[in-house]
Amino acid sequence: MDASQLIQKYYRLDKLPHIWCPGCGHGILLNSLVRAIDNLGLNKDEVVVVSGIGCSSRAPGYLDFNTLHTTHGRALAFATGIKHANPNLHVIVIMGDGDSFAIGGNHLIHACRRNIDITAIVFNNNIYGMTGGQYSPTTPYGDLAATAPYGNPDSPFDICQLAKGAGATYIARGTAYHARELDKLIERGIKNKGFSLIEGLSMCPTYYGRKNRKGSAVDMLKFFKDNCIDKRLVDNNPQLGEGKILIGELYKSTRPEYTESYKAIIDKLKE
Amino acid sequence: MENKKELILNKEWCKGCWICVEFCPKQVLDMKDGKCQIVNLEDCIYCQLCEIRCPDNAIYIKTVGGNDHD
Amino acid sequence: MTNGQNYILAQGNEACVEGALAAGMKFFAGYPITPSTEIAELSAQRLPQLGGKFIQMEDEIASMAAIIGASLAGVKAMTATSGPGFSLMQENIGFAAMAEVPCVIVNVQRGGPSTGLPTSPSQGDVMQAKWGSHGDYPAIALTPNSVQESYELTIKAFNLAEKYRTPVVLLMDETVGHMREKLILREEREIEIINRKKPRVKPEEYIPYKADEDLVPPMASFGEGYRYHVTGLAHDETGFPTNNHKIAGQLTERLVRKVKLNIDDFSYYEEYRLEDAETVIVAYGGVSRSAMLAIDRMREQGRKVGMFRPITIWPVLEKELKALSGRAKEIYVAEMNLGQYYLEVDRIAGKRCPVKKINKVTGELITPDEIIDAIDGGK
Numbered sequence: 001m002d003a004s005q006l007i008q009k010y011y012r013l014d015k016l017p018h019i020w021c022p023g024c025g026h027g028i029l030l031n032s033l034v035r036a037i038d039n040l041g042l043n044k045d046e047v048v049v050v051s052g053i054g055c056s057s058r059a060p061g062y063l064d065f066n067t068l069h070t071t072h073g074r075a076l077a078f079a080t081g082i083k084h085a086n087p088n089l090h091v092i093v094i095m096g097d098g099d100s101f102a103i104g105g106n107h108l109i110h111a112c113r114r115n116i117d118i119t120a121i122v123f124n125n126n127i128y129g130m131t132g133g134q135y136s137p138t139t140p141y142g143d144l145a146a147t148a149p150y151g152n153p154d155s156p157f158d159i160c161q162l163a164k165g166a167g168a169t170y171i172a173r174g175t176a177y178h179a180r181e182l183d184k185l186i187e188r189g190i191k192n193k194g195f196s197l198i199e200g201l202s203m204c205p206t207y208y209g210r211k212n213r214k215g216s217a218v219d220m221l222k223f224f225k226d227n228c229i230d231k232r233l234v235d236n237n238p239q240l241g242e243g244k245i246l247i248g249e250l251y252k253s254t255r256p257e258y259t260e261s262y263k264a265i266i267d268k269l270k271e
Numbered sequence: 272m273e274n275k276k277e278l279i280l281n282k283e284w285c286k287g288c289w290i291c292v293e294f295c296p297k298q299v300l301d302m303k304d305g306k307c308q309i310v311n312l313e314d315c316i317y318c319q320l321c322e323i324r325c326p327d328n329a330i331y332i333k334t335v336g337g338n339d340h341d
Numbered sequence: 342m343t344n345g346q347n348y349i350l351a352q353g354n355e356a357c358v359e360g361a362l363a364a365g366m367k368f369f370a371g372y373p374i375t376p377s378t379e380i381a382e383l384s385a386q387r388l389p390q391l392g393g394k395f396i397q398m399e400d401e402i403a404s405m406a407a408i409i410g411a412s413l414a415g416v417k418a419m420t421a422t423s424g425p426g427f428s429l430m431q432e433n434i435g436f437a438a439m440a441e442v443p444c445v446i447v448n449v450q451r452g453g454p455s456t457g458l459p460t461s462p463s464q465g466d467v468m469q470a471k472w473g474s475h476g477d478y479p480a481i482a483l484t485p486n487s488v489q490e491s492y493e494l495t496i497k498a499f500n501l502a503e504k505y506r507t508p509v510v511l512l513m514d515e516t517v518g519h520m521r522e523k524l525i526l527r528e529e530r531e532i533e534i535i536n537r538k539k540p541r542v543k544p545e546e547y548i549p550y551k552a553d554e555d556l557v558p559p560m561a562s563f564g565e566g567y568r569y570h571v572t573g574l575a576h577d578e579t580g581f582p583t584n585n586h587k588i589a590g591q592l593t594e595r596l597v598r599k600v601k602l603n604i605d606d607f608s609y610y611e612e613y614r615l616e617d618a619e620t621v622i623v624a625y626g627g628v629s630r631s632a633m634l635a636i637d638r639m640r641e642q643g644r645k646v647g648m649f650r651p652i653t654i655w656p657v658l659e660k661e662l663k664a665l666s667g668r669a670k671e672i673y674v675a676e677m678n679l680g681q682y683y684l685e686v687d688r689i690a691g692k693r694c695p696v697k698k699i700n701k702v703t704g705e706l707i708t709p710d711e712i713i714d715a716i717d718g719g720k
Binding site: 081 | 367368370389390392394396398399400402403404406407408409410411412413414415416418432433436563564565566568569570571572573574581582
């Protein structure tokens with residue numbers, strides 16, 4: 001299916017263009033999700049896309065699926081209810097970095113722990129964009145933000161490490177520059193029977209970029225190109241990874257999935 | 272029937288972010304009055320680098336005719 | 342089993358679960374908190390036996406979110422908590438009201454504020470049940486005073502949630518939640534069950550937030566082929582966000598009106614020895630049990646005392662309370678808080694009759710003696 005067909009099939013055309021700023025990476029990540037869903041051949045009626053609050057949260061509104069725009073940080077908790085109630089649905093959650101790791105941090109680690117079959121995609125642009133550029137749990141130490149006028153005194157999370165520690169069974173990182181690769185990472189995340197977390201590095205030229213002199217959207221994409229390296233290359237040659245951001249499939253494991261475990265209980269009680 | 276590829280630009284959706292212009296390997300695109308424009312179509316190799324990094328679905332390659340086996 | 346009736350000795354909390362199951366509950370999400378925990382425990386035991394789902398979430402915020410998600414996926418869902426958890430749920434209760442997602446929230450009230458008196462009864466959350474979430478939204482809250490009524494009202498709570506597509510609060514208190522009484526489990530055929538209205542049009546014709554004449558829009562479940570958008574933002578009939586002030590205002594007004602206009606459909610109350618009563622005690626929940634005893638004793642002394650017990654606590658029973666204040670010489674509102682429902686009764690009574698308070702916030706039930714003393718002390 002070519003791009004024009006994908007747009008026709010999966011977007012709510014009357015809602016476009018989307019509200020994101022010029023050069024915002026979110027639109028690129030969203031297209032990756034659309035291609036991943038198309039590659040997997042999922043039935044649109046069986047896909048639910050859930051979001052929280054923030055720039056990222058507007059994504060589901062543009063997509064022609066069952067879509068749910070919830071409260072700040074709580075997308076995974078709503079999604080857990082949907083998936084547990086009807087495990088036949090493919091539940092995909094789009095969250096921002098503040099949404100998922102600040103206000104929603106508790107829900108995130110517990111979704112990881114529960115290993116419920118939900119695919120979470122974090123649109124990480126290192127800033128609260130919707131409210132005007134305040135620092136988030138992924139804003140690097142020392143960087144500037146509307147609430148860090150003298151440099152961020154807080155240290156950021158490594159989202160993927162946190163998810164691994166909490167028990168997610170598929171973890172990957174991609175970027176808006178490496179969009180084609182991101183398609184595959186999301187695809188594998190959806191296929192994983194368990195909780196999958198995909199960190200998508202996005203760019204916010206309007207707030208994070210401007211405040212920190214990171215240049216234009218183009219410059220920020222080039223930063224991803226120059227500073228990210230696929231984990232497989234580093235596995236073979238650790239030196240290559242020095243000072244770089246690891247991308248690609250970072251972790252995969254197998255353990256009991258929540259809704260299957262629950263189904264086993266129901267089945268056993270029927271005996 | 273042979274597939275024919277077309278470069279489609281939807282100026283209504285273009286926000287003028289320059290990403291497509293900068294990442295086009297053949298300098299097919301330019302920016303005018305805050306919108307992308309196709310200035311050198313004959314050099315287009317339909318590599319889709321503009322398409323996959325356009326955040327706004329404003330520029331993409333359309334396959335016309337033939338069968339779509341995707 | 343006796344006389345064809347199936348009865349057990351049960352707690353109010355257990356009766357609530359039995360009522361929920363009778364109403365068709367298929368999903369429960371919750372977080373342990375005294376004095377509501379038995380509701381979660383029994384749901385965890387009973388739901389999977391019936392093919393339903395239980396989940397213990399990481400907190401009450403998540404529990405509220407999960408039941409909204411489950412309801413959108415098409416199943417009847419409930420959560421149960423007490424004051425601190427009820428506070429945490431408020432944001433998502435507002436979401437359920439705004440997005441019109443049927444669900445039931447049980448609050449077994451304990452002493453507050455804050456962590457307060459975890460194992461003691463209170464009625465301190467009456468106003469919170471109405472005004473707890475931000476903005477104007479419809480509130481339906483029912484309050485039982487017995488084990489049997491906990492069962493009956495839980496069924497009604499589900500029915501109202503489904504009928505009006507709104508969150509419904511079952512406002513219990515520790516007294517009712519933990520007391521044990523005979524509970525008659527009714528036959529399936531005896532129970533009226535209301536299910537949410539489904540769309541009668543094809544998916545391409547479905548306008549998800551276009552209300553029918555009853556002001557309630559038909560509701561499709563996720564996965565049924567009606568791909569639509571749900572948001573907590575102000576939205577138009579299509580369900581998508583709008584910045585149109587007129588449409589946003591109309592939405593808020595419709596949400597409130599769909600409940601307010603239908604109040605006669607669920608104006609539940611009990612009158613006890615009220616026929617010739619000059620002194621009326623307004624009491625609800627656990628306190629009403631003390632009030633009835635106090636009335637019996639005062640009646641033995643030949644005093645004309647009766648009780649009006651609101652069962653539907655929200656929306657307030659304007660019509661009934663107005664009539665009551667017109668025929669009573671005095672009204673006492675007895676409640677385990679510092680005068681919350683009193684504010685409504687006093688407002689409605691206006692100058693028609695004096696309204697006085699009998700309050701207690703020690704974490705103990707108001708006793709019949711205390712009610713009698715308060716009334717006598719007022720003489």
